[in-house]
Amino acid sequence: MEGKHREEMREEGGISRRSFLGSALAVAAGTAALGLSACADGAAAADKDSTAPHTPVGMPQSWDAEADVVIVGYGGAGGIAAVIAADDGASVILVEKYPDDTATEIRHVPSSRFCGGICVCARDAKEGSEALYELSFGTTPRAVCDVWGEGATHNVEFWNSLGAEYPEPTWDVGEYPELPGGHTIGTSRVEGGGPRMFQVLRQNVIDRADKIQVMYETAGKRLIQNEETKEIVGVVATAKDGKELNIKAKKAVALCTGGFEWNEEMKQNFLRGYPSWFYTNPNNTGEGILMGQAVGGALWHMNAISARAIPYHPDWPKGTQIGLQLPNLFVNRYGKRWFYEREWPSHNAWVEFVNFNSRTAEYESSPAWVIYDDTARKPLISPQSKGFLGDTKDLQYWGPEDMRDIEAAVSKGWIRRGNTPEELAAEIVKDKENAGRMTPEALADTIARFNEFCAKGVDEDFDREADSLIPLATPPFYAVKVYPGGPNTQGGLKKNEKGQVMNPFDEPIKRLYCAGENGSVYGFLYPTGGGNVCEMTIFGQVIGHAMAAETAWE
Amino acid sequence: MIERAGERAALHGASLEVQGTPARDAVTEGHRPTAGEGSQESRWAAPRSTDREGQGAPVLDAGTQGQMPPIADAAREGLGAPAHEVVLTLQAEKSEYPVGSFAGFMVLARCLSGCSLAGSNIAVLAEEGALLAELPLAANEEGVWSSGPFALRVPSTPGEWRWPIEYRPAPVGLDTSEGSPSDVSPAGTDVSGVPSDVSPAGADVSGAPSDVSPAGVSHHCAPLDFCFTTVAHRTSLAVWGVPPFPISSGEAFTIEVGAQCAEGCCLQGRTINVLNGEEVLASAVLDGGTESLPGMYRASIALAAPDIPGFYDWSCRLHGDPTDAAAVLGASGTQPLAVPGALSDTLSAASPDAAAQHPMESQHDAPEGLGGPGQDGGLAHRAAHARLVFTVGVHPDSEVVVRVMEERSAMPIEGAFITLMAASGFPYRARTDSGGLARLPVPSGSFRLSAAQTDYDKRQMDIVVNQEQAEIEMRLVYNPDLG
Structure with missing residues (x-):
């Protein structure tokens, strides 16, 4: 029902979020095309030199599952990215540590499911961008701020397109109205809070079961990288029975694994002061950040909480x-x-x-x-x-x-x-x-x-x-x-305006994306309650579109 | 005479952890024997750097308490020595105790040559030499013999005290070999004429100066002192019921005062004074307290507001006893190590019965006989005071009625804080009732009205109050902090 609602809105062409995502998508598609060209050339060269099937270095000999897009972490950001990518025609695997709900028990509880369901909005894209830049004390690039500012003007529309009933925002409720752009920050809270918001998202994922497969009780462990092309081509995950699975991502992988509130070593090394304690999802142990680091991902905003x-x-x-x-x-x-x-x-x-x-x-x-x-x-x-x-x-x-x-x-x-x-x-x-x-x-x-x-x-x-x-x-x-x-923590993998994970030289790592609290856009100050939902809403969409737009590497 | 309760020991253990500095100060070790005491300097040269550096008595911190010099090293240092040295270490929870309370401590002993000390005792003496307690060194862990934790009641008079602690050897002929660690036993080493296959069993290990056992082994041990201070019991006050808004000039009002002894003594019958500076404005006698505030003794005191509007800073005072620490110890710095008569208090109070009755056992169940004047057995209490601050304003000629409700549902909000603040002057306050109503008698004038409640956005407005009653509706937006 809710999925249909969104379909109808999309067909009517009335979702202005598409316009804000348009420019980011165009660039992302261009990057993907270049990536494909390089990959194709490399593969052709390899084929000339060998008559036997060639397995590039770093690639497994066999795969246990595959989809166009593999998303590690089925919280708000991962769920939104999955819905968007599926609607753009991609097949999606969501890898999630929690078990699925039963008929009588809620067991799948990412932070977004028990938050307040508040979403930060911006009254004006330019002002919103300025607000984020100021809140981050300049640590978030202007291009990223611009995507955030534009996206934040459409958050209510987006959620209502999924079937939620977010009211018009209440404006000028940011915690720093005195900062440039700060007075244009608003919030909207869905009746029923986070449980209702996530229920809507879950239903949208369920409605796309033909496109989205959720692998519950499966934990992302490492990324699989083609060491010849440097592309991220899959994920090693550990299933409930301890078996390691090679999951192929033909287009892209996203790390939407949340923060590191329950990783004491990371907290001790990165946060100002110790100890600090959090009331987020206790599965937020930072492994998505480590997975990205292992393939060269840069970090940002690590001491922001x-x-x-x-x-x-x-x-x-x-x-x-x-x-x-x-x-x-x-x-x-x-x-x-x-x-x-x-x-x-x-x-x-x-x-x-x-x-x-x-x-x-x-x-x-x-x-x-x-x-x-x-x-x-x-x-x-x-x-x-x-x-x-x-x-x-x-x-x-x-x-x-x-x-x-x-x-x-x-x-x-x-x-x-x-x-x-x-x-x-x-x-x-x-x-x-x-x-x-x-x-x-x-x-x-x-x-x-x-x-x-x-x-x-x-x-x-x-x-x-x-x-x-x-x-x-x-x-x-x-x-x-x-x-x-x-x-929660805000630090994690550094991303660009397209949600691509960046390396320390500010170059995107091919076919690797992130969104949500794994490297959020908030570099120092937090706008106000609902900022995390805003981040996951905007960049969940951004990477959903971008990953679907990648050209498959095989 | 002594208490050897596991529960009390556990309590003291916790205290050591949380009070690092006092615990360090309280831990002491047998002082370095002098040549005149028959010891050899070399035996003491190694174990502690602080000692070598001449920084005074060795001090153990909480993390190293009980870690005595390694036996092997000590034994090596004792090679060729004519006598074995027994070293005492004291672990005390702190160095200052309320009068009449219990001091929990433990004594550790070790023969530097690794002899068993089974059958030996520790004696705690009053400064005059009277025996306060004698405890066997029953527990042995890696050559360290322990009295186990125990507690003694300290004197009931404030002062500074020194209790010598002595090592008392096992009777001659008692087999003390059991428990001597084999790897550090003197067996196999002839350090004092003992055959190599003979343990120090039977050795006469009497205290300093050293004695020589029939077997040729001598032990000596320098006594150590447990020095501590006893202070009057701390008392404190709470003052409440003071109107949180300007009281009209000359108007009567009543405050509640509660007093408590930190040691749980009964304070019933003691007097509370209300003072303006040193001028006593009112007095009341503390009653028996209430069940809802165990350990607290209360009084209601009627007062009259001054005639002149303004801010007033009065105080409430519970007087200390004549034997208050300040009175006893004086300001000169010359402080008695012991107060005459206190020893008998110590001895009598340290009986098992008295221990069971002590207020520290049940802080909120002060027994009779430990309470107020004539009931507390002479235990001294310090004075306590608390500020009594309030404001006086002109007589209200108007009333503001504020109705607070949730913005959307119009449901009344109970317990909201209403504040009326004039541009100059003091705030008027009230809380809303179950119907969301609050009434504030105020003088006419201009005010900033605000309503606040947890989980709701605060709302403010400027109002002008005249002599007609006005009802003001304030709708608050429900905006809980949910992340």
């Missing part, structure tokens, strides 16, 4: 998102305020938590502590919370069940509690990572000074607005340890 501060505990399978009620304040390891707390929910507040003190050789604010009193304790966790992988409508919450049970959380040390500020500090210093840094007097002084500002309506230290200056006074007092972290 979309994050704020979140609690984490080794008892939990994942990081946890919290929704904080007023009153609250943040203190560092020494019990001192250090930044304008109202910004903490922003997707860029994480930078405040990685301030390193070179004298003491420590991150003074990581982990930090959220302090609140009894008037705010109940709404600490977002009210829509339920268990991770629960029923669809509650997929937004992925914290431990017990976190909502205050008594249990206190008894386990997940939440610290004290009847007075001093007693709360005495509990906090029991934490191994605090190790006695916070004194009862320091925390009591901080809260007393904050309450003074609340009475006056003026935050003399950090200029917090009067309407958020609610005193913390009603016992007991609570504290939750938080680390820099949140949604």
Whole structure:
């Protein structure tokens, strides 16, 4: 039904996204033609020299599966790329680590399936491009920004062409409206959030079963490269039974494997500050980035993340998102305020938590502590919370069940509690990572000074607005340890405006593409909630078209 | 007299991990014996660089506690020595304790020549020499003999203390060979006239100065001191119920004050004062507390707002005891190592019964006899204070009624924070009820009105309030942060 809807729209020629993709496609097709020419010449030369079938170096002797396009990672970017490539006539294999859903259980849960379903949009292509360039502090080339800006003006149309019902965006909601182009950023959120958005995408994939084969419980492991032509011609993947499969990609391979939020070594090497924790898809272990690196892919945006501060505990399978009620304040390891707390929910507040003190050789604010009193304790966790992988409508919450049970959380040390500020500090210093840094007097002084500002309506230290200056006074007092972290990493394989993976010399690697959080366009600051959906929507389409437009190498 | 509880040991272990610096400070080792004590310098020359460098007493950090000099090296250093050296190491959780609380610690002993110390004891003495506890060195791990973790109640008076810890050898004739590590045993090496196939069994390993055993083996051990400080119990206050908006001039208001002892003592009956500077404005006696705030003792205090509008910074104070640390220790820096009479406290309080009754055992279940004046057995408490800040404004002559609802569904939003801020002056605040309504009595004038609630976009508007009641509708957009 939803697929048909999109078909109808496409036939009517009413999808303006085609126009924005037109220029990128033309160039991509040209590149592909050149690639084909070189490949054909090479093959002809080889044929002259040998009467036996020639297997180029790097190529397997046999293949276990094949399609025009092989996409590693069936999240939002991979799913969109598959739908687009299929509609452009290509056969597609989607390689996905998760198992498929059953009739009663949701088991395939990429980040896009449990995000908020918000999509960033741009009111104007040029302004949008400028906004991305500024947000990335110049680390994203203008040509890439231009594709993003143009695409972001059509995101709602695209999703609605798939059958989603995204409303008109709300404009000027970016986190940095003061930056050039920043005020033209808007967002649209589909009713039902990420679960609904991904349900629509899944249905579109299912509707194209004649073109798209999904290989669930199969993990991409390496890329297969023809070492003579340097083209990427397939993927080695590991099936559920451990068997290695050679999957041929006659036109192109895409790495849509998400970020590296669950690869500690990569986090430690690439991110500012350590540790940091995330609440994304725990299958985001960065292997798609490594696969691209192994064939010469360059990296970009490796230290950019979309994050704020979140609690984490080794008892939990994942990081946890919290929704904080007023009153609250943040203190560092020494019990001192250090930044304008109202910004903490922003997707860029994480930078405040990685301030390193070179004298003491420590991150003074990581982990930090959220302090609140009894008037705010109940709404600490977002009210829509339920268990991770629960029923669809509650997929937004992925914290431990017990976190909502205050008594249990206190008894386990997940939440610290004290009847007075001093007693709360005495509990906090029991934490191994605090190790006695916070004194009862320091925390009591901080809260007393904050309450003074609340009475006056003026935050003399950090200029917090009067309407958020609610005193913390009603016992007991609570504290939750938080680390820099949140949604996801942005770094990965560097791509050009056509979604081609680039090598360190800024040359595209033949027949290799990427989209989504594996090397997203966000080089430093994140526009606002929905930025990831915007990236996957635009570059999923870009690479879907580009891969289908490649000429098969055999 | 002593407590040998596994639970307590575990607790102390955790404390060591989290309090690295105090733990380092508290860990000490037998001081270097002098020639006059019959030791040989060479035995002590190698094990610790800090020692070699003359940086004072060796200090173990939390990561190396219990790592005594390797036996093999020590044994080599002891070659040809007439006596075996026993080295004591103390591991204590910290160096400062609340009066009357328990100090958890463990003593490790090692013969540098690798002898078994089975059957030997450790004695903890008061400074005057009275025995506080004697514990067997029962556990042996790779030649290090341990008392195991144990706890002793510290004196109930603030002060600085020194408890000598002595090594007490096994009675003569007791077979102490069991557990002596074979690879480092002196067997096979004649280091002190012992036949090579004979272990130090039967050796008289009495403490310093060295004794010579019948078998010809002598041991000596320098006692070490457990030095620590006892301080008055920390108390703290919470003050709440203060109106979060300007109180009208002269108007009565009531605050809640809660007091807590960090050690869980009962504070019922103690007095809370409200002060403006040093002027006492009001007083109240702490009651028995409430179940919802275990360990806290409360008082409601009625106050009258000053007549002059403005910001006020008063305080609430719980007075300390005369034996407060500041009073006892004084400002001169001359501090007694022991307070007369405290020893008997130590001895009596360190009984098993007393240990079971100690407030540290159940912080929120302070037993009778450890509470307020006349009930706490003389345990000293520090003073506590908390600021009491509020604002006073002119009498309101208007009321603003704000109705907050979700933009699309028009459903009321409960608990939204409403703030009315004048261009100059202090903020007026209220929260919406279940019907999304909030009422704010305010004086006439111009205000910026804002409504905020988690998961909703904040909304602001400028309003002019006159003496007629006005209801203002504010619709908030639901915009949860979902990534």
